[in-house]
Amino acid sequence: MGSICEEDQQELHHALRDWFSHAAGAxxxxxxxxxxxRLSEDVFGYHLVQVQDFGHQRGCFTQCPVxxxxxxxxxxxxxPGASAAASSEQLPLASDSVDLVVLPHTLDFSIDPHQVLRExxxxxxxxxxxxxVGFNPLSFWGIWRLALRWRGSVPWCGHFxxxxxxxxxxxxxxxxxxxxxxCAFAPPMxxxxxxxxxxxxxxxxRRVWPMIAGVYAVRAVKRVxxxxxxxxxxxxxxxxxxxxxEPSTRNGVHRVSK
Numbered sequence: 001m002g003s004i005c006e007e008d009q010q011e012l013h014h015a016l017r018d019w020f021s022h023a024a025g026a027x028x029x030x031x032x033x034x035x036x037x038r039l040s041e042d043v044f045g046y047h048l049v050q051v052q053d054f055g056h057q058r059g060c061f062t063q064c065p066v067x068x069x070x071x072x073x074x075x076x077x078x079x080p081g082a083s084a085a086a087s088s089e090q091l092p093l094a095s096d097s098v099d100l101v102v103l104p105h106t107l108d109f110s111i112d113p114h115q116v117l118r119e120x121x122x123x124x125x126x127x128x129x130x131x132x133v134g135f136n137p138l139s140f141w142g143i144w145r146l147a148l149r150w151r152g153s154v155p156w157c158g159h160f161x162x163x164x165x166x167x168x169x170x171x172x173x174x175x176x177x178x179x180x181x182x183c184a185f186a187p188p189m190x191x192x193x194x195x196x197x198x199x200x201x202x203x204x205x206r207r208v209w210p211m212i213a214g215v216y217a218v219r220a221v222k223r224v225x226x227x228x229x230x231x232x233x234x235x236x237x238x239x240x241x242x243x244x245x246e247p248s249t250r251n252g253v254h255r256v257s258k
Contacts (some may be wrong), residue, residue: 005109005157012106012109013052013075015154024188025155028215031183032104033060034049035217039179040064043129043219045099051088051116056104056133061239063073068101076215089115093123104133107166108158121173126224128174133217135160141214158252163216182206184214 019025034057034153038050041063048066050156053073061069086092088103088110101120107113111122120130132203137160167177185205205213214231 002230005152008045009111010075011168013073016105016109017053019154022109023190027065028179028184028188029055032056032215032217035133035181035183035215036060036131037063038099039131039157039181039193039217039219040102043167045125045128047098048091048100048102049091049123050102050104051091051120052104052109053082054105056102061102064100087158089119090108091119091123095122096125097121099189100129100131102131105135105155105158107132108155110132110159113159113161117169117173121222124222125170126222127162128222129178129219130170130222131217131219132166133215134163134166135217136182137162139184140210140216144188150194156224159190164180166218170218174223175219176223177220179219181217182210183217184213185209185212188214215223225250 003049020029024242028210031042036056037060040061043066045066046068048061048064048069050069050071053071056127057071069227070083072084072088072245074085074087075082084092088106088123101124103116104118107116110116117130135145137145142160145156145158145160151157162178185201209254252257
């Protein structure tokens, strides 16, 4: 049986929206909106662009001060609030033009997730931010995926890229991770009764076992360094004694808030 994630992308998007509107998907969607609100409330700028939407757009970014917001979606004609139809691997936006890009499971279900990040790096202004939400393969959700992936159904046929891989890719593209957050510690049960039994695990897990959360969110900033060649003035060159030599760098501490 073929995987729906390997078939038509529009069919995949419709299937994902349907999954996020019922049972475990709807509960997860609510938790992810809270994640996105927390991680975007202090991001300032003019342009926010969300790439693909599986239900996150509605009621999200209520505290974000970015002025203008756009949604690019593969199925724009069937997506309320969509600004334009676009593939996540080829974004129809000018380079260095966006302050904040949001990717809610966009990488999990794209054809080429690394190319998506390259496009994000291209359109972001220097010091612009990207918000990424993804499924954690090292979790109850990852175990569910191992058991159900053979069915080819959503969301279990997605990539489920690890947090470490995302951080590595971001580093290669010149991003620094500023914050991260997690949710979805309970197994993806369909029945509401079973889900309520794991409510305490949800509260405790975020403080004690963040590494086994079903979903992670990462906020990273685009760093741009300019290297300027130093011209040596040979006539004024002097040879200094050993006591005049000092270390060119000093020890410092770089902190990343979590």
